[in-house]
Amino acid sequence: MDSIISLVLFISIGFFLPGKVTSSVNTSCNSDDLQALERFRREVEKPIDQGWGSNSSDCCKWEGVRCEPVSSRVIALELVHKNLKGKLSDSLFGLDQLRVLNLSRNFFTGALPPQLFYLQYLEVLDLSFNSFSGFFPSLIGIPSLRLTQLYLTSNMLSGSLSIQIGSLSNLIRLDISSNNFSGPLPNAFQNLRKLEQFSASSNNFSGNLPASLSNSPTLSVLNLQKNSLSGPIDINCSAMVNLAVINLGSNQFRGAIPESISTCRKLSIINFSQNNISNQIPDSFKNLKYLSQLSLSKNNISNLSAALSILQHCRNLTSLVLTRNFQNEVMPNDPSLHFKSLSILVIANCRLSGSIPEWLRSCTRLQLIDLSWNSLSGVMPLWFDELKFIFYLDLSCNLLSGNIPTSLTMLQSLISSNVSSEEASIDFPFYIQSMQYNQIRSFRPTLNLSYNLLSGPIWPELGELKMLHVLDLSHNQLSGHILDSLSNMINLETLDLSRNNLCGEIPYSLVKLNFLSKFSVAYNQLTGMIPRVGQFLTFPDSSFEGNRGLCDSLSPPDNWNAKSNEKPDEGGESFIGAPFGFGTITGFVITATVCYIFADLLPPSRTRIRRGGKVTYTKHWRQFAR
Numbered sequence: 001m002d003s004i005i006s007l008v009l010f011i012s013i014g015f016f017l018p019g020k021v022t023s024s025v026n027t028s029c030n031s032d033d034l035q036a037l038e039r040f041r042r043e044v045e046k047p048i049d050q051g052w053g054s055n056s057s058d059c060c061k062w063e064g065v066r067c068e069p070v071s072s073r074v075i076a077l078e079l080v081h082k083n084l085k086g087k088l089s090d091s092l093f094g095l096d097q098l099r100v101l102n103l104s105r106n107f108f109t110g111a112l113p114p115q116l117f118y119l120q121y122l123e124v125l126d127l128s129f130n131s132f133s134g135f136f137p138s139l140i141g142i143p144s145l146r147l148t149q150l151y152l153t154s155n156m157l158s159g160s161l162s163i164q165i166g167s168l169s170n171l172i173r174l175d176i177s178s179n180n181f182s183g184p185l186p187n188a189f190q191n192l193r194k195l196e197q198f199s200a201s202s203n204n205f206s207g208n209l210p211a212s213l214s215n216s217p218t219l220s221v222l223n224l225q226k227n228s229l230s231g232p233i234d235i236n237c238s239a240m241v242n243l244a245v246i247n248l249g250s251n252q253f254r255g256a257i258p259e260s261i262s263t264c265r266k267l268s269i270i271n272f273s274q275n276n277i278s279n280q281i282p283d284s285f286k287n288l289k290y291l292s293q294l295s296l297s298k299n300n301i302s303n304l305s306a307a308l309s310i311l312q313h314c315r316n317l318t319s320l321v322l323t324r325n326f327q328n329e330v331m332p333n334d335p336s337l338h339f340k341s342l343s344i345l346v347i348a349n350c351r352l353s354g355s356i357p358e359w360l361r362s363c364t365r366l367q368l369i370d371l372s373w374n375s376l377s378g379v380m381p382l383w384f385d386e387l388k389f390i391f392y393l394d395l396s397c398n399l400l401s402g403n404i405p406t407s408l409t410m411l412q413s414l415i416s417s418n419v420s421s422e423e424a425s426i427d428f429p430f431y432i433q434s435m436q437y438n439q440i441r442s443f444r445p446t447l448n449l450s451y452n453l454l455s456g457p458i459w460p461e462l463g464e465l466k467m468l469h470v471l472d473l474s475h476n477q478l479s480g481h482i483l484d485s486l487s488n489m490i491n492l493e494t495l496d497l498s499r500n501n502l503c504g505e506i507p508y509s510l511v512k513l514n515f516l517s518k519f520s521v522a523y524n525q526l527t528g529m530i531p532r533v534g535q536f537l538t539f540p541d542s543s544f545e546g547n548r549g550l551c552d553s554l555s556p557p558d559n560w561n562a563k564s565n566e567k568p569d570e571g572g573e574s575f576i577g578a579p580f581g582f583g584t585i586t587g588f589v590i591t592a593t594v595c596y597i598f599a600d601l602l603p604p605s606r607t608r609i610r611r612g613g614k615v616t617y618t619k620h621w622r623q624f625a626r
């Protein structure tokens with residue numbers, strides 16, 4: 001026991017006084033490296049535990065340290081996500097053979113020490129996801145010419161990006177996104193002759209694209225989204241022969257998309273959304289054979305008809321997002337339009353008139369359709385079940401009338417889980433409704449037909465859609481009963497049937513829907529008791545209000561002598577006091593309940609006002625989300 005204690009003592013003394021005792025333990029790492037690392041260890045505020053010096057002065061064995069086997073020199077230091085705090089002092093500069101420094105996802109603060117860029121063998125520098133602040137260091141003389149990857153993502157660096165960045169002439173990947181850089185992008189890219197990926201998204205860069213950037217022959221990924229860049233999108237595709245991904249979303253670019261863009265033959269992902277781009281989509285888009293994802297939402301592009309007939313020639317197009325353009329145009333209905341590979345189609349909030357187009361029928365790979373917030377009218381087509389991969393259909397806020405087609409109860413990928421899982425998912429960040437998803441599969445299976453003029457019954461067969469998570473049929477003119485079979489939709493999280501003309505009782509079996517977290521049947525003509533069991537205990541009164549004959553045993557009026565206000569029987573298959581199905585007992589129970597009769601007392605809270613067939617939208621969050 002004593003010997004262990006003295007050994008531990010001995011080793012810890014050895015650690016703090018390396019010069020005196022290193023000879024007595026196995027030291028295979030270089031002593032300069034060891035000293036540098038020990039200084040670093042003392043300087044960081046949260047000491048690095050796991051194996052750091054505690055046992056061994058062979059720093060090559062410390063966690064996150066890698067040595068070159070022959071020379072035993074430290075060549076890599078990778079301490080990622082270790083809760084390290086403090087400033088980077090000059091201690092690390094002693095590691096003069098370092099090739100990889102990865103301190104990503106810690107809490108380092110202070111300025112970026114310029115010396116890091118003079119570690120002459122450094123190839124990879126990753127300081128992303130820390131709290132470094134101040135300006136990009138000035139690089140005079142010859143910084144590490146070997147640096148190929150520089151990641152400064154998600155820090156608090158500010159000021160302009162120095163033109164000296166061009167002296168890091170071997171950079172292949174440069175990511176300075178999510179900082180507070182401002183001013184123009186430096187015209188330094190002619191010196192970055194190997195740069196393949198450049199991301200400066202989520203900063204406050206302004207001004208035009210520098211010519212050296214828009215003529216870079218090596219660049220394949222350019223991500224400048226969420227800045228204040230302006231001017232025309234004048235990329236020179238004769239020069240940018242390797243460009244495959246361009247994301248200029250959320251800037252202030254204006255003018256037309258250049259006709260010459262098709263010369264960038266390798267383009268496969270284009271995001272120009274949230275700019276001020278106008279005119280039509282250039283005819284030359286036809287030639288973008290690799291184009292798979294195109295997002296142009298929130299611009300001022302016109303002529304949807306031309307856009308679709310051009311884009312159908314991009315045979316690899318899987319995702320097309322055109323929201324908020326083409327204001328007040330007519331939905332093209334040319335039956336010969338055909339999108340062979342299209343999996344995602346979003347043309348929302350364009351105030352398009354016309355009807356649900358027939359050509360959708362031939363786009364058999366579709367998984368997600370969002371045509372919400374238009375003025376599409378007529379009846380819903382009968383062929384939706386032919387689109388066997390559809391799992392997300394949003395046609396809300398239109399003027400669709402007639403019955404819900406029964407074909408919607410036969411959507412294969414909402415019936416069984418194994419249909420669309422065979423589809424390759426699209427794994428590019430994709431944006432709808434203020435949330436960012438990484439995969440199309442992150443969208444919850446949804447059927448949203450709310451805010452239309454649909455009438456007729458809610459088909460009992462909808463219950464077949466076992467994979468459905470969101471069913472919103474609110475704000476229509478649906479009638480008839482809510483049927484028991486809806487409780488077969490075992491994955492349902494949201495069920496909104498509010499503002500229709502439904503009558504009868506809320507089926508007790510709905511309490512089986514364990515995932516249900518949002519439920520509303522408000523403003524119908526329902527009667528009977530609210531099944532206050534399971535999830536139904538959590539729904540607010542507003543879920544039920546506006547029904548003349550709907551009674552709740554949970555919330556009697558304040559002045560009620562609540563003698564029979566018992567706790568609900570959570571385990572049992574019964575209403576409070578009365579088993580479901582025994583209608584005759586209901587009369588007795590009603591005396592202990594409050595009924596939702598205030599439909600006519602409250603002002604209507606509709607967010608949409610119809611005037612003579614025209615639809616006007618008042619303030620509504622969805623308007624901003626799209």
Ligand SMILES: *[C@@H]1O[C@H](CO)[C@@H](O)[C@H](O)[C@H]1NC(C)=O
Pocket residue numbers: 026027028
């Ligand atoms: C010292 O380290 C070397 C290389 O890792 C190893 O071969 C040797 O056995 C070690 N010696 C002792 C005494 O631990």
Ligand SMILES: *[C@@H]1O[C@H](CO)[C@@H](O)[C@H](O)[C@H]1NC(C)=O
Pocket residue numbers: 049050051052054055
């Ligand atoms: C010290 O070394 C022993 C034996 O090699 C090992 O079991 C222990 O986990 C090490 N302690 C630390 C803190 O690394």
Ligand SMILES: *[C@@H]1O[C@H](CO)[C@@H](O)[C@H](O)[C@H]1NC(C)=O
Pocket residue numbers: 078080102104124125126149151
């Ligand atoms: C830094 O380490 C993290 C975690 O291992 C890794 O994900 C990241 O790619 C590394 N950075 C570089 C530039 O290799």
Ligand SMILES: *[C@@H]1O[C@H](CO)[C@@H](O)[C@H](O)[C@H]1NC(C)=O
Pocket residue numbers: 156158159180182
């Ligand atoms: C960002 O930089 C501007 C000056 O360019 C400064 O006024 C602002 O405080 C900075 N914001 C943060 C969060 O550092």
Ligand SMILES: *[C@@H]1O[C@H](CO)[C@@H](O)[C@H](O)[C@H]1NC(C)=O
Pocket residue numbers: 182183204206228
């Ligand atoms: C971005 O920069 C512009 C000037 O180019 C400035 O007016 C604006 O306030 C800045 N925005 C932020 C968020 O720093």
Ligand SMILES: *[C@@H]1O[C@H](CO)[C@@H](O)[C@H](O)[C@H]1NC(C)=O
Pocket residue numbers: 215236237238239
């Ligand atoms: C576009 O790139 C080509 C090929 O590099 C070059 O010859 C031409 O001058 C460039 N055009 C402009 C306007 O920069």
Ligand SMILES: *[C@@H]1O[C@H](CO)[C@@H](O)[C@H](O)[C@H]1NC(C)=O
Pocket residue numbers: 225226247248249250271272273274295428429430431436
């Ligand atoms: C396109 O850009 C917009 C605006 O910056 C962004 O919100 C969206 O996520 C981007 N879409 C893709 C697919 O990257």
Ligand SMILES: *[C@@H]1O[C@H](CO)[C@@H](O)[C@H](O)[C@H]1NC(C)=O
Pocket residue numbers: 252254255276278
């Ligand atoms: C968009 O461009 C038009 C001119 O093409 C201009 O009138 C308008 O102010 C711009 N809008 C924004 C938000 O910059």
Ligand SMILES: *[C@@H]1O[C@H](CO)[C@@H](O)[C@H](O)[C@H]1NC(C)=O
Pocket residue numbers: 289290291316
């Ligand atoms: C189209 O996509 C398929 C499958 O992703 C791919 O194999 C093919 O090379 C692509 N064709 C073009 C011209 O991009």
Ligand SMILES: *[C@@H]1O[C@H](CO)[C@@H](O)[C@H](O)[C@H]1NC(C)=O
Pocket residue numbers: 276278279300302
């Ligand atoms: C949209 O573009 C048209 C010309 O195509 C222009 O008249 C109009 O002002 C633009 N609207 C906005 C909001 O920029």
Ligand SMILES: *[C@@H]1O[C@H](CO)[C@@H](O)[C@H](O)[C@H]1NC(C)=O
Pocket residue numbers: 303305306
């Ligand atoms: C839309 O584009 C087509 C083809 O370029 C053209 O014939 C048609 O006139 C355009 N429509 C409008 C309204 O500009």
Ligand SMILES: *[C@@H]1O[C@H](CO)[C@@H](O)[C@H](O)[C@H]1NC(C)=O
Pocket residue numbers: 416417418419
């Ligand atoms: C899953 O797919 C297989 C073949 O594709 C089919 O035989 C099976 O019936 C499907 N399962 C369900 C639950 O639909």
